[in-house]
Amino acid sequence: GEGNNHPTVKPLDLMAYLCKLVSQPGQKGTLLDPFAGSGTTLVVGTKWFERCVGIELEEASCAIAANRLKQEVLW
Numbered sequence: 001g002e003g004n005n006h007p008t009v010k011p012l013d014l015m016a017y018l019c020k021l022v023s024q025p026g027q028k029g030t031l032l033d034p035f036a037g038s039g040t041t042l043v044v045g046t047k048w049f050e051r052c053v054g055i056e057l058e059e060a061s062c063a064i065a066a067n068r069l070k071q072e073v074l075w
Contacts, residue, residue: 019041
C-alpha cells in the first residue's frame with residue numbers, strides 16, 4: 001500500500017491463506033507475530049483470530065504497520 005516501503009512485504013492473499021491454515025475452525029484464539037514487519041499478518045489475521053499481537057524491533061516498520069491497521073476496516 002501507499003507509504004509501505006518495508007523490504008519484505010508479503011502479499012495479503014498469501015498471509016490470509018497461511019492464517020486460515022493455522023486457525024482452528026470455530027475457535028478464534030490469539031495470533032502472535034513476533035516479527036510483524038509492515039503488519040500484513042496482523043491486517044489479515046483479524047478475520048480468523050480474536051486477538052492479533054505483533055512485535056517489531058524497527059520503529060519505522062511499527063509506524064508502517066500502525067498506519068496500515070488504522071486504514072483497514074477490521075472485521
